[in-house]
Amino acid sequence: MNSIIFSAAARLLVALLFVFSLFMLLRGHHLPGGGFIGGLIGAVAFIVYSLACGPAEARAALRLSPEVIATWGLGIALLAGLFAFVMGDPLFTGQWYWVGGDSYETAAFSINSVLVFDIGVYLVVLGGILSLTYAFEEET
């Protein structure tokens, strides 16, 4: 798309969307958000970028191919699920370690396997959506 306004705005928008997608990813589970919606917003950021600068440059900005990102995401999500095995729980049981308390209300923050799973989902969605849209854009 040859529009100076759009390309200029895109720079701002892309950064904003991407930060917002990470915010959505991190706030998930206890509040509305999570890996899926975060991944979608992150994909929108890259789609805006590819509309402004062309799919070739957008691919370069991504560094890895979207399919590989999705595959890594699948692997990470799977590992997060399998981690429950170490703790003696069924697949995908969330493992929580609370810092400075013992529950969501009291703790300062937590280290947990749910976020790892969400990161996996984020990457799967980001990679999946981008591999579709890039394929469409490059064909035309």
Place this chain on the structure above:
Amino acid sequence: MSWVLVMPIAVPFAAAVGAYLLRNFTAGRYVSLAGSVLSLVASAVLMAAVLEHGVIAGQMSNWDAPFGITLVADYLAAVMVVITAITGLATAIYALGEIPEHVEGLGFHALFQVLIAGVTGAFLTGDLFNLYVWFEVMLIASFSLLVIGGGKERLDAGIKYVALNLVSTLIFLSGIGLLYGLTGTLNMADLRGAVADLDNQGLVTVIAMMFMVGFGVKAAVFPLFFWLPASYHTPYFAISAVFAGLLTKVGVYALMRMFTLVFVGDVGFTHEILIWVSLLTMFTGVIGAAAQTDFRKILSFHIISQIGYMTLGLALFTPLALMGGVFYLVHHIIVKANLFFVAGLAKQYAGSTDLNRIGGLYKSAPLLAALFIIPAFSLAGFPPLSGFWAKYLIVVAALEIEAWFVAFVALLVGLLTIFSMTKIWGMAFWKPHPDGIDPTPDRAPPGVTRAMMAPIAGLAAMTIVIGFYPEPFVQFAETAAMQLLLPNDYVDTVLGARP
């Protein structure tokens, strides 16, 4: 206990990740092969656990049933998982020979492993919506596998395949929505009680018919089978073999599960329809095959015809019939995948799958001819091969309840199946090659042919073993049928399973 249920699904997913990341290296295909071996080990462990404990269930994420997703394995599910792993391993070996390197680079092995994971998940899940998810996983993977490698024909087949399958999943999903609206639960074991308690049984029957149509498209029953012969003759042989062996069986399995566990309120109506559907499926499939002259198209129509026998086992709804249906399901996966493997090797030797353009295989490839005879005649129901026992059980079950017409059609279709198989035999193996040459596999290095021959021989050996020593398999099928007809154990295990 729950990890025994998880591993047959988790292993192929892990193999898919590894195989995709290594897709441009030789190591990728061996990751896939190792994954298939490990899947077989995992499913054997599952089978051992089921044989020891009976029905086993596990609550994923520690959410109690009916709120979380339950994985559950009874005899039927366990044997389907094992047979899926066996077919998967056979295909992985066959693919070493058949699949060219540039297709491997596109991620063939990863997609294949995801497909296996999807099929296994569909067999093991105890949750209706989760079943839908596995159907989607299968659909995505199978669509990609169908069109991988490109070409007009494949795309054409892929569009038909995905369009009709999407319609099926939509109907299935609508059915799930309605059922959830009525009962407020999606756990299959919980649904059994919830559906039986409903006042509005008429509505339940309507929903049951939606499920029948949705699963019917997947299983390729009459009159919903058009997508199957339109698509199964185009992809690589390894892929069409795994499709032919497993995909339609997932539909049959889902029918068997839902129409023994949940929709049993009006058996006189729903299962009566299923009887006629089955008979028409058997007959139209075999008649359709008679008109074809392409190796794989004949086999594709025979899938349809044989699906009819399996759904007939469900439709007659007696212990013996269900036992026959279960036996048929297992036998047919082995035999049909094997026949598609043979078709691939026949093309490797003779250069085509069009029966008018090949011939002379009996003279130049006697081993292949022998290995074709075994699954082909097993399919047709020749004693003492596995297909004979499968058909025998179904026919006896029909005679037992004095359904003379059903038994007559079952026997007639068996006879017509022999006609098709002898047609392939006569045209591909016996008649001389129309170009006057001796078909040789010289276009491929010997390693390729060996990799493709090994799974054919292995599956043929299994057919023979089941044929000559059917006793343990029949007993297993009997227990599986009893568990289907009286699913108290299933329901209690799922709803009472502590994580």
